Amino acid sequence: MKTIINSRDVLSGLLFIALGLLFGWQTQELPMGTAVRMGPGYFPLLLSALLGLLGLIILINGLRFPGEMPSGIAWRALLIITGALVFFGFGVRPLGFLPALGVSVFVSALASRLFTFRTALLNTAVMVVFAWAVFIKGLGLPLPLLGPWLGGY
Amino acid sequence: MELFDNLALGFSVALSLQNIFYCFVGALLGTLIGVLPGLGPVATIAMLLPLTFGLPPVSALIMLAGIYYGAQYGGSTTAILINLPGESSSVVTAIDGHQMARKGRAGAALATAALGSFFAGSVATLLLALFAPPLANLALQFGPPEYFSLMVLGLIASVTLASGSVVKAIAMIVLGLILGLSGQDIYTGTPRFTFDLPELSDGFDFVALAMGMFGISEIIRNLEDEHQRSLVAAKVKSLMLTKEEFKRIIAPVLRGTALGSFLGILPGGGAMLSSFASYSIEKKLSRHPQEFGRGAIEGVAGPESANNAGAQTSFIPMLTLGIPSNPVMALMIGALIIQGITPGPNVVTEKPDLFWGVIASMWVGNFMLVLLNLPLIGMWVKLLTVPYHVMFPAIIAFCCIGVYSVNNNVFDVYTMALFGLLGYALVKLDCEPAPLLLGFVIGPMLEEYLRRAMLISRGDPTVFVTRPISAVLLLLALAALVVVLLPAVQKGREEAFKE
Numbered sequence: 001m002k003t004i005i006n007s008r009d010v011l012s013g014l015l016f017i018a019l020g021l022l023f024g025w026q027t028q029e030l031p032m033g034t035a036v037r038m039g040p041g042y043f044p045l046l047l048s049a050l051l052g053l054l055g056l057i058i059l060i061n062g063l064r065f066p067g068e069m070p071s072g073i074a075w076r077a078l079l080i081i082t083g084a085l086v087f088f089g090f091g092v093r094p095l096g097f098l099p100a101l102g103v104s105v106f107v108s109a110l111a112s113r114l115f116t117f118r119t120a121l122l123n124t125a126v127m128v129v130f131a132w133a134v135f136i137k138g139l140g141l142p143l144p145l146l147g148p149w150l151g152g153y
Numbered sequence: 154m155e156l157f158d159n160l161a162l163g164f165s166v167a168l169s170l171q172n173i174f175y176c177f178v179g180a181l182l183g184t185l186i187g188v189l190p191g192l193g194p195v196a197t198i199a200m201l202l203p204l205t206f207g208l209p210p211v212s213a214l215i216m217l218a219g220i221y222y223g224a225q226y227g228g229s230t231t232a233i234l235i236n237l238p239g240e241s242s243s244v245v246t247a248i249d250g251h252q253m254a255r256k257g258r259a260g261a262a263l264a265t266a267a268l269g270s271f272f273a274g275s276v277a278t279l280l281l282a283l284f285a286p287p288l289a290n291l292a293l294q295f296g297p298p299e300y301f302s303l304m305v306l307g308l309i310a311s312v313t314l315a316s317g318s319v320v321k322a323i324a325m326i327v328l329g330l331i332l333g334l335s336g337q338d339i340y341t342g343t344p345r346f347t348f349d350l351p352e353l354s355d356g357f358d359f360v361a362l363a364m365g366m367f368g369i370s371e372i373i374r375n376l377e378d379e380h381q382r383s384l385v386a387a388k389v390k391s392l393m394l395t396k397e398e399f400k401r402i403i404a405p406v407l408r409g410t411a412l413g414s415f416l417g418i419l420p421g422g423g424a425m426l427s428s429f430a431s432y433s434i435e436k437k438l439s440r441h442p443q444e445f446g447r448g449a450i451e452g453v454a455g456p457e458s459a460n461n462a463g464a465q466t467s468f469i470p471m472l473t474l475g476i477p478s479n480p481v482m483a484l485m486i487g488a489l490i491i492q493g494i495t496p497g498p499n500v501v502t503e504k505p506d507l508f509w510g511v512i513a514s515m516w517v518g519n520f521m522l523v524l525l526n527l528p529l530i531g532m533w534v535k536l537l538t539v540p541y542h543v544m545f546p547a548i549i550a551f552c553c554i555g556v557y558s559v560n561n562n563v564f565d566v567y568t569m570a571l572f573g574l575l576g577y578a579l580v581k582l583d584c585e586p587a588p589l590l591l592g593f594v595i596g597p598m599l600e601e602y603l604r605r606a607m608l609i610s611r612g613d614p615t616v617f618v619t620r621p622i623s624a625v626l627l628l629l630a631l632a633a634l635v636v637v638l639l640p641a642v643q644k645g646r647e648e649a650f651k652e
């Protein structure tokens with residue numbers, strides 16, 4: 001979609017300004033020190049200000065020229081894959097390494113439009129066995145196979 | 154000759170059974186991943202980084218280097234056989250390489266790529282051995298102000314040679330610098346940018362950031378536009394070059410090697426720029442330019458040599474100055490830091506076994522690639538037929554395992570997810586993630602040198618322009634910035650990158 005402003009520049013400019021403000025605000029509680037003996041807050045504040053300034057330049061440039069909206073965002077993949085990662089993080093302790101991994105692999109397979117139940121299940125099985133063989137047996141990573149929720153330790 | 158002593162030391166390290174093994178594993182894994190489309194070398198190295206933590210530093214670096222040039226090499230195989238460049242530096246190879254394959258000369262194209270890469274890799278390795286130690290010696294005389302300016306120059310230069318908006322790229326660097334400062338302040342121990350989370354007291358995890366920004370966001374991007382790929386890989390018959398073909402590749406290989414070696418040293422240069430530059434030079438110099446685009450063997454020989462030479466010489470600034478010229482080198486520096494080694498000119502003198510061992514292993518690795526790849530070509534072709542929707546859940550699994558196993562910390566998994574989202578958002582807004590990674594690695598060093606420089610100068614910021622070397626470095630950075638911001642150059646740049 002064409003727009004009279006360059007939305008990608010405007011949005012990224014705003015994002016950088018917001019991040020500059022966020023980090024700048026975070027430096028407020030840090031001692032600044034002096035130019036000779038810089039405190040922990042000196043350089044971070046400088047950088048935050050610079051980030052905000054650069055964001056402003058990008059924003060102004062974006063308002064001056066036409067451009068296109070970001071398009072074709074893979075919302076489905078975005079949500080499902082983030083979900084699968086968060087699930088792994090959430091489940092790896094209580095459920096154990098292999099169950100959490102299996103569920104995450106299966107769920108992330110849903111992110112594809114070419115998802116079929118059979119391939120996803122097969123993929124999950126292969127990955128779980130592979131992870132067990134390579135990481136647990138082979139490399140000996142100290143990961144609990146089954147967590148307390150599933151009767152492990 | 155000191156050089157020979159040093160090289161002998163290097164080979165004694167690189168040829169130990171253990172290191173040959175890791176070099177082999179690296180080259181093999183790198184080729185494997187390079188062949189798989191949709192997974193770049195940065196994501197690969199980030200993913201495999203945790204595997205190297207348990208190794209001694211030399212073996213870890215040897216393996217990572219192997220992954221890097223293996224990926225480089227695997228990318229050109231797919232470019233030639235199915236016109237699908239596995240990564241950006243082999244985009245050019247696809248043009249003429251695939252045309253050659255369609256004419257039944259796939260074997261010749263592959264052999265040209267292999268021989269050209271091997272030759273270029275050997276020469277570049279020698280250059281590295283020759284020039285790295287003097288450069289490190291020079292850098293040892295740098296004080297904090299010079300170092301600060303050198304890093305600024307490195308960061309700016311890496312941006313100006315990349316594609317896309319310069320202002321956005323600089324903003325990405327600054328964001329990376331800020332993220333790199335998170336965690337405890339080294340002088341006072343004050344927590345910074347930790348958002349009161351105890352998990353962030355050591356800062357954002359390097360592996361989680363790199364995997365999220367490059368691995369996860371790349372997967373989401375690849376899932377935007379899915380279509381059933383029907384891949385028809387060209388048949389590979391004979392790998393032999395005809396006498397005439399062999400004559401035609403000599404000059405392009407030599408030119409490509411020279412060009413790549415030079416561009417690789419420049420920050421931001423490296424493999425991709427070298428291959429593009431070499432292609433256009435070969436086209437201009439060729440006696441039969443009409444053949445380019447229709448299967449000219451020079452169009453494979455030149456760029457392939459150039460990208461391999463560039464990949465090799467980009468180790469020079471990394472090993473001697475501790476300054477990454479591209480995201481892959483940033484990952485290498487991250488690996489060094491995790492191994493407890495401070496990157497910089499001291500590495501050459503204090504860790505000669507590491508320095509020379511890695512250099513010698515590059516030659517070993519390049520040799521292995523030739524031996525490994527030509528006979529195994531059939532296997533790589535089979536791998537190409539694995540559809541992406543089957544492959545990516547496995548990549549996700551590796552990312553999860555990798556990032557979790559580093560610290561056994563769930564928080565790192567969430568960090569990875571967060572940076573995956575941020576990385577995807579930024580890419581959608583035309584902000585390349587590479588400069589952010591460079592900034593992230595350099596951030597703490599840049600601050601330290603700034604603080605020390607200001608301490609020496611008693612708070613006088615003019616120290617950066619009154620010390621001659623520092624002033625020259627800053628002037629160069631400024632010049633690079635002015636040049637790319639000139640409207641005329643900006644247009645030319647856009648066209649150059651479109652080609």
